[in-house]
Amino acid sequence: MKWLAKWLHAFRKAAPNELTGDLRKRIRQSFDESSRDEEHFPSTIDPRIYHVRLIVQYFGPLAGKRVLDVGCGKGRFARILLAENPGAEVWGLDISEEMLKFVPADVHTRAGSMTELPFPDAHFDCVYATESLEHAVEIDRAVGEMCRVLKPGGRLVIIDKNAEQAGRLETPAWEKWFYREELEKLLRRHCRNVSSRFISYWEDVEPDGLFIAWQAQK
Numbered sequence: 001m002k003w004l005a006k007w008l009h010a011f012r013k014a015a016p017n018e019l020t021g022d023l024r025k026r027i028r029q030s031f032d033e034s035s036r037d038e039e040h041f042p043s044t045i046d047p048r049i050y051h052v053r054l055i056v057q058y059f060g061p062l063a064g065k066r067v068l069d070v071g072c073g074k075g076r077f078a079r080i081l082l083a084e085n086p087g088a089e090v091w092g093l094d095i096s097e098e099m100l101k102f103v104p105a106d107v108h109t110r111a112g113s114m115t116e117l118p119f120p121d122a123h124f125d126c127v128y129a130t131e132s133l134e135h136a137v138e139i140d141r142a143v144g145e146m147c148r149v150l151k152p153g154g155r156l157v158i159i160d161k162n163a164e165q166a167g168r169l170e171t172p173a174w175e176k177w178f179y180r181e182e183l184e185k186l187l188r189r190h191c192r193n194v195s196s197r198f199i200s201y202w203e204d205v206e207p208d209g210l211f212i213a214w215q216a217q218k
Helices: 001-016 021-034 050-059 075-084 139-147 180-188
Strands: 066-070 090-096 108-111 124-130 148-161 192-199 211-217
Touching: 021 139, 050 124, 050 139, 050 148, 050 192, 050 211, 066 075, 066 108, 108 139, 124 139, 139 148, 139 180, 180 192, 180 211
Parallel strands: 066 090, 066 124, 090 108, 124 148
Antiparallel strands: 148 211, 192 211
16 A cells, blocks of 8 residues: 555645645635535535534533634534524634625624634634635644634534545645544644544444544643
């Protein structure tokens, strides 16, 4: 399997490691354009999908708590969290203001970058990022920012794609997928009780290795 290891290494090296102003603009424009594609970038998600249930279950009751969806897109996850926890204060952040136009009015929104979250330290009780960290480019900074805005004792969930499956889907040049141990190591710089596991869209379906969920507590 040496050929696979070399291919994965080349795949990782090809992705940029610095979020320059030009690259940030390209990423924002890409998602601005994608906001018009409801088929591939929908405004809603089936609340039974395990990606949703995992977040809801790990966070627990959210009444009186403040939650941040990092890279929220059109707010499909935030919509469900708020519907199931009407006493929560749910925020959605995204690089694309066009995407944010689709977020429900009762979800607070802020345009910005994952690498420079426009919130004070220890501001949120729970933070999550679903298939958005892969677009952050400067991954260590983005993970550090999510942990920075999280309160002590707060909970964090990241759901993203497995680097061992790289090449399985067509992706933009800046997109990065992750190894389990890679993000666990980054999370342990700031958080405790760090764990990860393979997940599927449906709880009763065996994971095929594409998606990984990382959980941590600060």
